[in-house]
Amino acid sequence: MELNSQLVSEVLASFVRDELNKAGFQRVVVGLSGGIDSAVSCFLAARALGAENVLAVMMPYKTSSQESMSDAQTIVAKLQIKSEVVEITPLVDGYFFSQSEASSLRRGNAMARARMIILFDKSMEHRSLVLGTSNKTELLLGYGTLYGDMASAINPIGDLYKTDIFNLARYLGIPKSILDKKPTADLWVGQSDEEELGFTYAAVDELLYELIDRRVSLRGLVRQGFNEEFVQQVVSKIRSSQFKRRGPVVCKVSPRSVTHDFHYLRDWGM
Amino acid sequence: MNFTVALAQMSPKLGVLSENIELHLNIIRQAKQGGAELVIFPELSLTGYILQDLVPDVAINPADTSQLHPLLEACREIDCVFGLVEVSDQFNYYNSAVYIAQGKIQHIHRKLYLPTYGMFDEMRFFAMGENLRTVQTPFGLMGLLICEDLWHPSTIFLHAQDGARVVITLSSSPARGVRGAEGFQTSQGWECLLKAMSQFYTIYNIYVNRTGIEDGVYFSGGSMVVGPSGEVLARGSSSGEDLIITELDLEEIRRTRLFTPLLRDERLDLTLRELSRITQQLSGSSRP
Numbered sequence: 266m267e268l269n270s271q272l273v274s275e276v277l278a279s280f281v282r283d284e285l286n287k288a289g290f291q292r293v294v295v296g297l298s299g300g301i302d303s304a305v306s307c308f309l310a311a312r313a314l315g316a317e318n319v320l321a322v323m324m325p326y327k328t329s330s331q332e333s334m335s336d337a338q339t340i341v342a343k344l345q346i347k348s349e350v351v352e353i354t355p356l357v358d359g360y361f362f363s364q365s366e367a368s369s370l371r372r373g374n375a376m377a378r379a380r381m382i383i384l385f386d387k388s389m390e391h392r393s394l395v396l397g398t399s400n401k402t403e404l405l406l407g408y409g410t411l412y413g414d415m416a417s418a419i420n421p422i423g424d425l426y427k428t429d430i431f432n433l434a435r436y437l438g439i440p441k442s443i444l445d446k447k448p449t450a451d452l453w454v455g456q457s458d459e460e461e462l463g464f465t466y467a468a469v470d471e472l473l474y475e476l477i478d479r480r481v482s483l484r485g486l487v488r489q490g491f492n493e494e495f496v497q498q499v500v501s502k503i504r505s506s507q508f509k510r511r512g513p514v515v516c517k518v519s520p521r522s523v524t525h526d527f528h529y530l531r532d533w534g535m
Numbered sequence: 536m537n538f539t540v541a542l543a544q545m546s547p548k549l550g551v552l553s554e555n556i557e558l559h560l561n562i563i564r565q566a567k568q569g570g571a572e573l574v575i576f577p578e579l580s581l582t583g584y585i586l587q588d589l590v591p592d593v594a595i596n597p598a599d600t601s602q603l604h605p606l607l608e609a610c611r612e613i614d615c616v617f618g619l620v621e622v623s624d625q626f627n628y629y630n631s632a633v634y635i636a637q638g639k640i641q642h643i644h645r646k647l648y649l650p651t652y653g654m655f656d657e658m659r660f661f662a663m664g665e666n667l668r669t670v671q672t673p674f675g676l677m678g679l680l681i682c683e684d685l686w687h688p689s690t691i692f693l694h695a696q697d698g699a700r701v702v703i704t705l706s707s708s709p710a711r712g713v714r715g716a717e718g719f720q721t722s723q724g725w726e727c728l729l730k731a732m733s734q735f736y737t738i739y740n741i742y743v744n745r746t747g748i749e750d751g752v753y754f755s756g757g758s759m760v761v762g763p764s765g766e767v768l769a770r771g772s773s774s775g776e777d778l779i780i781t782e783l784d785l786e787e788i789r790r791t792r793l794f795t796p797l798l799r800d801e802r803l804d805l806t807l808r809e810l811s812r813i814t815q816q817l818s819g820s821s822r823p
Contacts, residue, residue: 279748530585
């Protein structure tokens with residue numbers, strides 16, 4: 266069933282405002298890639314906080330597509346938010362200079378983590394918090410870099426599937442060029458999320474909604490007409506990426522451990 | 536008989552008693568100015584909801600109300616219902632609601648049904664209440680319930696049989712379900728339930744739900760007063776703090792019961808007989 270975009274955009278804007286203000290901040294920094302997820306995060310933040318309180322940081326690598334950059338600039342212009350461009354090429358190449366055999370996956374992870382370093386540094390410079398841009402589909406499939414693009418202080422879109430993001434983006438008035446292009450992490454030339462994953466977001470979101478939100482059993486899913494092999498493939502991706510959704514594992518040796526039985530919200534005292 | 540009630544749809548600070556007491560005092564002042572004779576706050580209004588290990592730190596033993604002193608003083612000319620963590624002499628912690636009149640605690644309701652599933656974890660931190668009693672107020676007999684209590688219709692059934700003409704439900708209900716045009720799925724659930732319960736028992740239902748966010752958990756307000764024939768008489772904002780001041784006319788109950796004397800026709804002896812048969816059967820055999 267389709268997302269109630271009006272309700273969701275209001276709730277997410279008040280989420281951003283409330284969680285930010287409680288922590289004593291007025292501003293956010295967002296890594297703006299030119300893709301739809303960071304565009305939606307930016308739009309929500311501008312709605313919640315006013316354009317003057319949103320800093321978009323574009324962080325291209327030498328192989329990043331020019332289209333990504335121009336789409337990001339379109340968003341900056343449309344929202345009239347502040348922006349900065351920080352090239353990550355020197356940071357990334359400085360390390361891989363001595364790692365010439367590194368795979369594109371290793372390089373891609375390093376790019377995502379280089380961007381994380383910059384965003385958290387910028388958040389310190391501007392006394393602001395890093396706004397997250399990971400969606401529920403990515404989080405469930407583990408299609409993101411741990412301590413890279415998955416790192417943020419608050420994430421307004423983490424409970425929305427990719428298809429929900431498209432609906433919300435249309436509602437928010439995000440430019441057509443961004444809505445229409447193929448989703449890509451843009452970590453290497455010609456990369457496509459759907460090709461890499463082996464299925465479309467539309468197909469996997471339909472399955473994830475039944476499996477995760479509605480807790481339909483495997484047998485029930487097959488009865489609904491989902492291909493069994495596809496279901497198994499997705500379930501296995503979710504299971505094998507669980508480590509990305511949890512903090513580091515600590516061995517419990519004391520009566521009360523920070524990681525096991527120290528139960529306080531982050532909003533403690535706020 | 537008419538009386539004016541204020542529904543204080545507010546957002547407490549998580550685990551900070553002193554600031555929440557100030558917040559209550561401000562709202563009580565506004566409610567008084569608005570002509571209210573009774574002001575009602577949400578579940579755990581003095582403490583916030585997802586307390587976890589903060590529970591013992593914010594607990595109050597009703598035998599020692601020194602911390603509540605300013606609040607009790609403010610409730611000499613207005614009655615007040617609010618939520619707090621209660622600690623007993625046995626060091627059990629309860630998710631409780633208190634009825635204050637003439638500057639004193641007149642009644643305590645301990646939450647009976649503690650949701651411990653999905654996103655909820657109450658039984659880990661709280662003990663369950665064991666009794667359900669109505670409270671005599673200047674506005675007649677009332678019953679207090681806390682959030683999940685209302686999802687067990689036996690609670691409101693008992694209150695109504697016990698003579699409550701107004702049932703007050705304090706709530707910290709996390710909003711969920713954003714597909715479809717009709718707002719949060721959970722808010723629709725509450726409204727449906729409150730209307731049905733008013734119709735079943737021909738009583739007023741007053742529902743006060745909090746607002747605000749705790750670690751991304753969004754509380755959607757939507758407090759309301761439902762009249763004895765199931766109509767929504769007053770409604771709070773579905774997105775933020777609100778103070779809803781409205782008048783209740785208890786004469787409406789008499790009128791409604793002329794048309795639908797459901798309560799008169801209730802067969803408690805039959806219910807009791809069948810219930811004891813069912814409980815005997817259940818205790819005699821292991822449940823499937």
